[in-house]
Amino acid sequence: MEIAIIVFFFLSVTFPVLHLYHCLPLFRDPDERSRRNPALKKWMIDHGHEDEKGMSILIPCYNETGIIDTSIESMKSMPYSQMEVVYINDGSTDDTMVYLNERLKLNSCSIEPIGKLSYEKVKGVYQSELYPDFYVVDKENGGKADALNAGIEYASHDIIITLDADTILADEALSAVNDAFEDKNVVAAGGMVHVLQAKTNEESNRLSLKHTNMLLRVQVLDFLKAFYISKLSLVRFRALAVISGAFGIFRKQALLDVEGYRKTIGEDIDITLRIHRLIAKHKNLRIKFISDAVGYTELPETWRDLTKQRLRWQKAYIDCIIHFSSFFGKTLFTKTVSFFYIFEAFLIGTLASYIMTGIVIYNMIYDPQNTYVDYLFFYLFWIFLFGFMYDVVAIRQGKRYGFTFSIKDHFRLFFAILFDIFIYRFVTMYFVMYGSISYFFNKKWNKVSRTGRNYHQEGSKPAA
Secondary structure (H helix, E strand, C coil): HHHHHHHCCCCCCCCHHHHHHHCHHHHCCCCCCCCCCHHHHHHHHCCCCCCCCEEEEEEEEEECCHHHHHHHHHHHHHCCCCEEEEEEEEECCHHHHHHHHHHCEEEEECCCCCCCCCCCCCCEEEEEEECEEEEEEEEEEEEECHHHHHHHHHHCCEEEEEEECCCCCCCCCCHHHCCCCCCCCEEEEEEEEEEHHHHHCCCCCCCCCCCCCCHHHHHHHHHHHHHHHHHHHHHCCCCCCCCCCCCEEEEEHHHHHHHCCCCCCCCHHHHHHHEEEEEEEEEEEEEEEEEEEEEEEECCHHHHHHHHHHHHHHHHHHHHHCCHHHHHHCCCCCCCHHHHHHHHHHHHHHHHHHHHHHHHHHHHHHHHHHHHHHHHHHHHHHHHHHHHHHHHHHHHHHHCCEEEEECCHHHHHHHHHHHHHHHHHHHHHHHHHHHCCCCCCCCCCCCCCCCCCCCCCCCCCCCC
């Protein structure tokens, strides 16, 4: 039994330590970050010395009245000329369509779909009178994947950007995407995503925890770890399994080649793995991580909404394990994405939770004199050591990429790290264990509530 514990312990720390090491600048790919001066680049574009690639931004909307104003304000202020914004009203039952009409002054237009993807019936296509590059596709409800398929059909540009309705982009995000897609072999990419409630109006590269509760603070740490450590390392291994649905970038032809999105509980994981299957047939193609393309997305502020979100994420992982089992089996030792998905995300990230919990319970029953003291202190020591190290490195990585916290936030960060290590990581283990089982009984999407906060209002507080 002790040997089993030691084996699973070392397996559990191998991948985190690998990512912790591999995310360091020593392993940075030459083309990871744009080396060009943003001001010089903008001047060149303004004076006709460089072309902007056309981009279609797709924003699915289902009952988004509470956040749609923030989205519209963000999109209309983007400093990029060759873009169109397509809102897809996916059968909303609230006033989303009415509100889109009021804010955009919609008129019917005659854009025709290309007819290659399937989706629910479109009731009408509209163009904004105020902003000619803004369109609305009004369709019957079919889910997020269905809405994105409709958006792809009506998009007129070759680069597709998918955003959640609660995602806003930094000013230089689209220029960074433009740079990255100069490489014809890049067929998909993920942008950098930060927590919208931690965004400040004063400085674009400053994150603030001042008006956030503890739940949001640990999620800020979560996203720093996810994007600046795990995703960065996985992209360098060419093993990124999830392009965030909050900010994804694709070539339109690649989306058509993989037959669009599948109706599933985790469309972002699914489309990423579909792209990987495409890449497996065309060795020159690749997925990129664009650290300079920054977006901000709203995260749950209550335990109830966080539970909905994380259970859905875990169900999505299990769904893709089943759906892509043949692909994983054939490429387990030839494609890094299959290796990391099976060994890290599934065996270590999911199955090990049950095994380790079973081992602890077994020892508590049959060998309690050793369990309560030895195993508890051994586990807590390593959890504290690796947890603290991971959080600190993530914060330092964020600073390296230009995102910092104020001195006053250091105190809040310290307590957030303690909460993350001793409480939050055990809660996330519950999400993994319960979500994996509940997938086989309940595949509901469970939409997270929007706050309805206007993030463009000067002086507005980010979160309670």
